[in-house]
Amino acid sequence: MRGSGNVFRDLGHKNADVEQFKAILAAEIIKTLNREGLSVRKAQGRTGIAAADFSRIRNADLGRFTVDRLISIINRLGSRKAVKVKVRRAETVEHAGMQ
Numbered sequence: 001m002r003g004s005g006n007v008f009r010d011l012g013h014k015n016a017d018v019e020q021f022k023a024i025l026a027a028e029i030i031k032t033l034n035r036e037g038l039s040v041r042k043a044q045g046r047t048g049i050a051a052a053d054f055s056r057i058r059n060a061d062l063g064r065f066t067v068d069r070l071i072s073i074i075n076r077l078g079s080r081k082a083v084k085v086k087v088r089r090a091e092t093v094e095h096a097g098m099q
Contacts, residue, residue: 022062025070029057032077047076 008023009016033043033054040054053073056064074080 018067019062021067022065022070023060025067025074026057026060026062026065028079029054029070029073029077032074032079033058036077043077047073049073049076 003010006016006020008019013019032038033040038046040051040058043049043054044051053065056062057070057073062070
């Protein structure tokens with residue numbers, strides 16, 4: 001069986017699309033921290049966002065974060081990301097996962 005392209009959907013999570021989007025945003029934050037050699041403390045100093053939040057993001061503990069908050073963190077790190085949303089009918093998504 002082929003996956004749907006969304007691991008959270010494949011695992012049966014209720015808000016799979018939101019969880020996937022949050023994971024993508026968190027990965028972008030982690031890439032920025034790594035690229036710029038920022039520890040969580042340095043990231044806190046630059047953005048004013050708690051070091052503990054950056055630690056949560058690094059550990060993929062995203063339950064406390066909204067999509068808006070993650071985008072805000074990306075912006076405060078000085079990055080900009082383009083987001084493309086593709087909307088499909090739910091039955092098309094379910095059917096695609098069963099192929």
